[in-house]
Amino acid sequence: MWPRVVEVMIGAWLVITPLVFRGTEDLDRYAVNAVVSGAIVITASLMAFWRRTAWMRFVTLAVSCWLAGHGYLSAVRPGPPAAQHEIMVGLLLLLFAILPNDINGVNRPPSTAPAPRS
Amino acid sequence: MAEGTKKPADAAPPWDYNPSSWSQRLPICVLAMVAFVISAWMGLYQWRLVDAVWDPFFGDQTMRVLDSDVSHRMQRWFGVPDASLGAIAYLGDAVFGLAGSTSRWRARPWLVVLFGIDVIPLGGVSAVLVIVQATVLGEWCFLCLVTAVISLVLVYWAYDEVWSSIVYLRRVWQRTGSAGAVWTVFRGGYHAEAAAAAEGR
Numbered sequence: 623m624w625p626r627v628v629e630v631m632i633g634a635w636l637v638i639t640p641l642v643f644r645g646t647e648d649l650d651r652y653a654v655n656a657v658v659s660g661a662i663v664i665t666a667s668l669m670a671f672w673r674r675t676a677w678m679r680f681v682t683l684a685v686s687c688w689l690a691g692h693g694y695l696s697a698v699r700p701g702p703p704a705a706q707h708e709i710m711v712g713l714l715l716l717l718f719a720i721l722p723n724d725i726n727g728v729n730r731p732p733s734t735a736p737a738p739r740s
Numbered sequence: 741m742a743e744g745t746k747k748p749a750d751a752a753p754p755w756d757y758n759p760s761s762w763s764q765r766l767p768i769c770v771l772a773m774v775a776f777v778i779s780a781w782m783g784l785y786q787w788r789l790v791d792a793v794w795d796p797f798f799g800d801q802t803m804r805v806l807d808s809d810v811s812h813r814m815q816r817w818f819g820v821p822d823a824s825l826g827a828i829a830y831l832g833d834a835v836f837g838l839a840g841s842t843s844r845w846r847a848r849p850w851l852v853v854l855f856g857i858d859v860i861p862l863g864g865v866s867a868v869l870v871i872v873q874a875t876v877l878g879e880w881c882f883l884c885l886v887t888a889v890i891s892l893v894l895v896y897w898a899y900d901e902v903w904s905s906i907v908y909l910r911r912v913w914q915r916t917g918s919a920g921a922v923w924t925v926f927r928g929g930y931h932a933e934a935a936a937a938a939e940g941r
Contacts, residue, residue, distance in 0.1 A: 700820065706819060726839065
């Protein structure tokens, strides 16, 4: 579950991004995107803890791609600080979003057949 | 990373040790984190969030390399400073190194292959950047050289696990002749024929 915990922290960072980057060039164009993306990431990562909504990590994966893509394409490169921040956070989020919940669980060895139904 | 002569039960062919064991993976993660810190520092300099970068041998040459036209051109390509992109890649090495159990070479080949895709090309890129320093710029960056050496060590330490996964997938293919079976095993699913391949039956 540790990837989900890290994602929640990254989501919280995104939510406070407009405060951190206050006064930088073109922040208005990126502030809403950062806050909304952060809120989605926090929600999706927390919901992914529940087995039935574990698929929500793919929402986080989509948001990470969106952030990196938006930061890359939304301005003439190198973009303003907020755009470069989007690229960096998008890539950072991608590292964790790609990992499933039980990533460090002891995998059933491939040589062990599933238990027969009784 | 080669190890002693006694072959443990969880050895991964073609090796006589388990390249997915923690003793094999943790050094990779620690070294990757060292490279991450160095790259992040250089990235912070390129963003001008720190004033200078330490270099005990080449003086201002490190900062001239980081401020060179080549570096600025790469920033236009990538959208962010090249050193910060390197930092993300090294962090990825550490994260993907920590993820997965000690049987991941056969239980999650996708993760090992992803780990290899992050580690191995990065070593090549670092080597190319060092060659660029010497041939195009004519100046040297000490911390870039350190990260390049770390990258090559990481490649040397990581390739055995990646190779084990590839060998395992090849054995599944040879035994089953089915792309579907290889895909099932690659993504960490159970397949009876693959189980036999894993045990060398």
